[in-house]
Amino acid sequence: MEETIMPSKCKALIIGGSAGSLDVLLEIFPLLSDEIDFPIILVTHRKSGNDALLSDLLRSRTKLKVNEAEEKDKIQPGNVYIAPADYHLLIEENETFSLDYSEKVNYSRPSIDVTFHSAAEVFKDKLVCILLSGSNADGVAGLKTVKSSGGLVVIQNPKTAVMPYMPQQAANEIEGGIILNANEMAEFINKLYSYKTS
Amino acid sequence: MLLSDVLETHGYDFLEYSHASIKRRIIRLYALDNFVSFAEFRYTVKTDKQYFKRFLEEITVNVTEMFRDPNFYKALRNDVLPVLGTYPFIRIWVAGCSTGEEAYSLAIVLKELNLLQKSLIYATDINPSVLEKAKKGIFPLNYLKGYSENYVQSGGAKDFSSYYTANYSLAKFDETLNSKMIFSTHNLVSDHSFNEFQLILCRNVLIYFDKDLQHKVFQLFDNSLEKLGYLALGSKESLDFWSRAKEYRRLKTEKIWRKL
Ligand SMILES: C[S@@+](CC[C@H](N)C(=O)[O-])C[C@H]1O[C@@H](n2cnc3c(N)ncnc32)[C@H](O)[C@@H]1O
Numbered sequence: 305m306e307e308t309i310m311p312s313k314c315k316a317l318i319i320g321g322s323a324g325s326l327d328v329l330l331e332i333f334p335l336l337s338d339e340i341d342f343p344i345i346l347v348t349h350r351k352s353g354n355d356a357l358l359s360d361l362l363r364s365r366t367k368l369k370v371n372e373a374e375e376k377d378k379i380q381p382g383n384v385y386i387a388p389a390d391y392h393l394l395i396e397e398n399e400t401f402s403l404d405y406s407e408k409v410n411y412s413r414p415s416i417d418v419t420f421h422s423a424a425e426v427f428k429d430k431l432v433c434i435l436l437s438g439s440n441a442d443g444v445a446g447l448k449t450v451k452s453s454g455g456l457v458v459i460q461n462p463k464t465a466v467m468p469y470m471p472q473q474a475a476n477e478i479e480g481g482i483i484l485n486a487n488e489m490a491e492f493i494n495k496l497y498s499y500k501t502s
Numbered sequence: 503m504l505l506s507d508v509l510e511t512h513g514y515d516f517l518e519y520s521h522a523s524i525k526r527r528i529i530r531l532y533a534l535d536n537f538v539s540f541a542e543f544r545y546t547v548k549t550d551k552q553y554f555k556r557f558l559e560e561i562t563v564n565v566t567e568m569f570r571d572p573n574f575y576k577a578l579r580n581d582v583l584p585v586l587g588t589y590p591f592i593r594i595w596v597a598g599c600s601t602g603e604e605a606y607s608l609a610i611v612l613k614e615l616n617l618l619q620k621s622l623i624y625a626t627d628i629n630p631s632v633l634e635k636a637k638k639g640i641f642p643l644n645y646l647k648g649y650s651e652n653y654v655q656s657g658g659a660k661d662f663s664s665y666y667t668a669n670y671s672l673a674k675f676d677e678t679l680n681s682k683m684i685f686s687t688h689n690l691v692s693d694h695s696f697n698e699f700q701l702i703l704c705r706n707v708l709i710y711f712d713k714d715l716q717h718k719v720f721q722l723f724d725n726s727l728e729k730l731g732y733l734a735l736g737s738k739e740s741l742d743f744w745s746r747a748k749e750y751r752r753l754k755t756e757k758i759w760r761k762l
Contacts, residue, residue: 402522406563406565407563407565
């Protein structure tokens, strides 16, 4: 990895993934530093009813606090939030969550695009978004918005993705995205400086 | 801005809705209807009554399902309705009923418990066009397979298809079900309590409201709920941070509270 791509501040990290992304998350989580001091928000496509399962899997692999994102929760640094199944996850100006049970977007609810768009408006250039493996294009349009708001865009190397379609679309459509192999992700996340008001 | 216009000219108050979601709805509609500028959009919303009807329809999120969250209906069937069944008469309010799928699901459970004939379901919503649909009880046939699976998971043991007649792409639900329903517009933000109920369902509506507005609506429900009545919220909603939550006891795992 080149040092020059490192951002100077991260107020929130959002990871989006679909089919094939769970393996990557399970690989990343045990390697995450306990000192991470920005929130990590996960938006993944999955069947409803499996909410507790994903939280449990991740909780057993990290010291960071892992919880399902709850309506009106204040987004806290050093916490991991999982978008609940069957709701879109939005971020308010005052850095709290809103849930939204509206139409599916890209056949998905939660939709990665919806959260990326919403977070880009709030965190602007202090947002980092990662798009992992998946077999549809949800997340790609959102990443474009993140990029144009000055945020940092990271795409899983399609060659290391179980389902390369989603990261490949992102890589094709977004200029200046950082492409990382699955096994480089954790180190990258640990190196993200947190944003500190000086 | 736009929402203050809406309040002033049309009397609908969306100012205390969660910003991120209402903003997303507005921008979505603006893009969908190809306005040349936001100013023109705003002007049309303000001055064109016909367009405002569309605005109201599109700005509210009307997505719903039958027997959504099967475990919730299981709890109604096993724990809540049998208790209400001991009363001579059951009054239920479905607030934010959208196109009615929830009210019809409830009516089916009541029917199976032999309680429908002594029940009355008041189904209300802010959006008049969804109520028109709800009255008809006609839903797209292609959703029925999923609904039927939900029904079975919720503890329903009958043949789900016995509740409707299929006609081309539509399913029309049995009229005994909606004979016990009263549909009416009611705005949770500005309208008052209109009756006393033993059960109030308000699911997936409060997620669109900010905390203060949620608390006002809890007060409205409290005014509309008999002692020992039940209040049911959506799976991601909670009474917990309301100042009077202590006057309610939650039923085990579901988002159902009983007024003490
Ligand atoms: C997502 S739907 C929920 C439908 C159903 N209760 C369910 O859980 O499936 C939300 C409904 O709340 C209604 N609503 C929004 N604001 C309202 C208000 N101020 N008063 C009454 N209903 C409102 C909308 O029109 C919409 O039909």
